[in-house]
Amino acid sequence: MRAADLRADVASAATSAPGLSARGITVAIAGRAIVDAVDADIRSGMVTAIVGPNGAGKSTLIRVLAGVDRPTAGTVVWQDRDWFGLSRRARARIAALVEQDSVAELPLTVRMAVALGRTPHADFLSGVSRRDEEITDDAMRRAGVAGFARRQISTLSGGERQRVNLARALAQDPRLLLLDEPTNHLDVRAQLTTLALARSLARDEGLAVVAALHDLNHAITFADDIVVLDGGRLAAAGAPRDILTPELIARVWGVHATVLTHPRTGMPVIAFDLPPDNTSDPLENS
Structure with missing residues (x-):
């Protein structure tokens, strides 16, 4: 079965499923609360924007929601399951996090870097499957990096690397996609294309998408829900048109x-x- 067919099969079920629910999330470093008692509901089939000034705690919250960092206090639940009760590999099969320059220094070709997204699903006894190859190819095409699949990561511009990061996340075939400043380094067209793809992944394929954004016009245009942070605290949450x-x-x-x-x-x-x-x-x- 082709990757596109697999996505279509799960889209309708995913859009009706609950997403990620975070309650009382606190992250303290050296006694200082970077994120302080924040609640957030991330709905499947929707794009949630996390916005706030520099230092508001956006990236810290994203990493907790992705299951990368445990909070100092608070709970996170994915579809009625304790998020941090799942194994790291189980979380990686559900959630993909796109951070800035996460593959920039690796001595890999673009295709090799994107294929890393299949690691959580890998069967190390049977090796790379045909489905793995199809999903990797499809991810590169959708992120617009198929044309330079053979190039070394080190030769790419910042914007090209950011698109490779996105392709790797798509190859992970997630149900929860988290994007930390996904428009960084991108030109205007690439910014809009990336955010339109994120919205399509939510609406057409049922993903729960979270994006930390600086541009409030991007948030009001592409997001269904918005979480506003200020000094690590929740300042407001709801529909962007009502909140901003x-x-x-x-x-x-x-x-x-x-x-x-x-x-x-x-x-x-x-x-x-x-x-x-x-x-x-x-x-x-x-």
């Missing part, structure tokens, strides 16, 4: 915001500017 108000943006990011309407798509577009003296309350005189 000028008042909240002023409070969390310290800038003026005006919500406009895109003349072609009808989607909200947020325009930003600094307060007049760059120090005053951005809500004053708004």
